Amino acid sequence: xxxxxxxxxxxxxxxxxxxxxxxxxxxxxxxxxxxxxxxxxxxxxxxxxxxxxxxxxxxxxxxxxxxxxxxxxxxxxxxxxxxxxxxxxxxxxxxxxxxx
Amino acid sequence: xxxxxxxxxxxxxxxxxxxxxxxxxxxxxxxxxxxxxxxxxxxxxxxxxxxxxxxxxxxxxxxxxxxxxxxxxxxxxxxxxxxxxxxxxxxxxxxxxxxxxxxxxxxxxxxxxxxxxxxxxxxxxxxxxx
Numbered sequence: 060x061x062x063x064x065x066x067x068x069x070x071x072x073x074x075x076x077x078x079x080x081x082x083x084x085x086x087x088x089x090x091x092x093x094x095x096x097x098x099x100x101x102x103x104x105x106x107x108x109x110x111x112x113x114x115x116x117x118x119x120x121x122x123x124x125x126x127x128x129x130x131x132x133x134x135x136x137x138x139x140x141x142x143x144x145x146x147x148x149x150x151x152x153x154x155x156x157x158x159x
Numbered sequence: 160x161x162x163x164x165x166x167x168x169x170x171x172x173x174x175x176x177x178x179x180x181x182x183x184x185x186x187x188x189x190x191x192x193x194x195x196x197x198x199x200x201x202x203x204x205x206x207x208x209x210x211x212x213x214x215x216x217x218x219x220x221x222x223x224x225x226x227x228x229x230x231x232x233x234x235x236x237x238x239x240x241x242x243x244x245x246x247x248x249x250x251x252x253x254x255x256x257x258x259x260x261x262x263x264x265x266x267x268x269x270x271x272x273x274x275x276x277x278x279x280x281x282x283x284x285x286x287x288x289x
Contacts, residue, residue, distance in 0.1 A: 063285075065175075065178070065287075065289075090178060091174045091175075091178060121181070141185075142181045142182055142184070142185035143185045143188070143189065145182060145185065146182065146189055146191065147189075149162070149186075149283050149285060150160055150191075150283070155283055155284070155285050155286075157286040157287065157288065159167070159289060
């Protein structure tokens with residue numbers, strides 16, 4: 060399953076819920092304010108680190124750029140993708156769950 | 160692959176409509192089919208042709224209309240959500256005795272059944288909201 064999180068972990072606990080309930084082999088994609096979840100030493104870095112053991116974690120590059128976040132501030136292991144990559148993830152995974 | 164898109168937020172306040180637009184565009188560029196874009200809740204506000212954003216800003220509504228024309232997209236606005244928020248087409252104008260209508264090109268007003276149908280017919284339903 061592809062999990063799409065669009066809320067900052069500084070603001071809401073969507074990412075925390077998503078991490079808790081998502082299963083091994085799934086993918087978590089951070090978009091919009093959700094991209095703050097990918098920050099190195101950020102609010103959610105421990106959770107993301109745990110996820111990276113058995114899940115793929117991606118972040119939308121356009122939304123990072125819109126917020127002035129350079130890729131060197133992103134945790135290693137988190138893959139930066141574009142909208143075309145977002146579409147490809149949606150194709151790869153039979154279900155897309157938005158954590159609104 | 161067949162995609163259906165659900166937009167639950169209006170333009171400019173939230174990023175949902177922008178994200179949905181870019182996703183739809185990227186899907187079409189990869190040769191996928193987008194069978195319907197359904198605008199629900201505040202998302203119906205994407206479908207009014209009376210918006211005039213500053214010239215140096217994106218025009219969210221026109222952008223959807225242009226994409227719809229180019230790719231023959233079905234942009235559907237939820238009727239109950241539209242009535243609450245004053246998004247009106249010609250039929251709704253007559254039915255509710257209003258003095259004007261404001262539906263943008265390429266959009267049409269219909270019921271929630273259209274969302275269910277899109278969810279059944281599409282391979283993926285992708286939701287954008289707040």
